[in-house]
Amino acid sequence: MARKKPRVHIVGTGTIGEPLVYLLTEQRKEIGLGEVSFYKRTPLVEEVGKVKRMVEVGAVFSAGEDKFPQFKELGLHPMLTHQQALERADVIIDCTPEGNKLKEKYYLALSQKYPKKGFIAQGSEEGFGVPYVWTVNDKCLFGRFIQVVSCNTHQLVCPINTLIIKHEGIENLKNGKFFIARRGSDISEDKVNPGVEAEAAKEKYRQYGTHQAYDAARVIQTLYSRPISIPIHSQIIKVPTQYMHTMLFDIEIKSPIHYKEALARLEANPLIVFTNLKSTNRVFDRARNTSKARGRILNQTVFYKPSLDVSEDGTHIRGTCFTPQDGNALLSSVAATLWLLDPATYKEKMKVFDKFLFTEVV
Incomplete structure (x- = not known):
């Protein structure tokens, strides 16, 4: 009897969930997946087209059994109840902002019933599992729960x-x-922020400023067996744009480095893509028109090359980077999924997604 191909279930169809459904469904044969299903909680007439498109590429639509009549009124026909999809899946990827709540409500019981089942949450869901960034702390993965940290982290x-x-x-x-x-x-x-908003400091993140640096430190800490000092700090403002996040950094190091060496190190990382375009709208536009991944940028960051600066004494490295909200975390989610299915083969299977990486944005 042929071995059943693994099944993946995606909970939520927002800015991470929807593109993840497409990415996994459209590449499922190349990476050895069977069924890819998704859960849509609320029947909304304005999202009928979105659900239909995901079904058209081969994803399996699930919903709460009590919502079946409302979905059918909209011309949508769930193929599984949410509980059936959760039970069937080998890996569950939670793409909601309530990963920890759902862990307590559903996932812990499922993990006890099915010890080999894997679970992934998105964003700042500290406590869900190992905080993870693809290619950074792969050697530290363990257990059946993984937290894919946020795009800005x-x-x-x-x-x-x-x-x-x-x-x-x-x-x-x-x-x-x-x-x-x-x-x-x-x-x-539909929502648009009319002005610039500051983000208040939280006591929990006081040492690090915001959750982005805090979670980054947590990722880095997994690389070391002992507690280490990770002197990083982030500040946040929210700006009225729908395109991309922008990050400016100033990294101070103890051993000096030359500009050419800093550039060479950045260029050696295929998950960093350089651009000479200085505005997020132009970068976003070029990516939308040329991306092989439905308009997404899957690289971890788009580095504005003219911004790279190394101080005269070689101890400060500065630069400016861009990222969309639904790009870099997708690859980490795929990598975490494949690792949960088979740690021995996931890196080889991840090569399938190299074709989606930008080598430049021009």
Whole structure:
């Protein structure tokens, strides 16, 4: 009897869930997946087209059994109840902002009933599982619960890992300051922020400023068996744009480096893509028109090349980066899924997604 191909279930169809449904469904044969299902909670007439398109590419639509009549009134026909989809799946990817709540409500009981089942949450869901960024702390993955950190945390970890950790190690970091201008909303959302909003400091993140640096430190800490000092700090403002987040950084190091060496280290990372375009709208437009992944940028960051600067004494590295909200975390979610299914083969299968990476945005 042929071995059943693994099934993946995606909970939520927002800015992460929907593109993840497409990415996994359209590549499922190449990476050895069977069924890819998704859960839609609320029947909304304006989202009928979205659900139909995901079904058309081969994804299996699930909903709460009590919502079946309302979905059918809209011309949509769920193929599974949500409970059936949860029971059938080998990996469940939660793309809602309530990963920890759903862990307590559903996932812990499922993990006890099916010990091999894997679970993934998105964003700042501390406590869900191992905080993870693809290619940064893969060797630290364990257990059946993984937290894929937020897009801006990916973008923050990326230069630290590329410039420092992969070379001299985190001990070479003296101080890292990161200023993030978050986009106010996604292009798929109706809400628009009319002005610039500041983000208040929270006591929990006081040492790090905001959850982005806090979660970045948690990712980096997994690389070390002992508690280490990770002197990084982030600040956030929210700006009235629907395109991309922007991050400015100033990394101070102990052992000096030359500009050419800093550039070479950044260029060696295929998850960093360079651009000479200085505005997020132009970067977003070029990506939308040329991306092989339905308009998404899956690279961890888009680095504005003219912004790279190294101080005369070689101890400060500065730069400006861009990222969309629904890009870099997608690859980490796929990698986490494949790792949960088979740690021995996931890196080889991830090569399937290399074709979606930008080598430049021009």
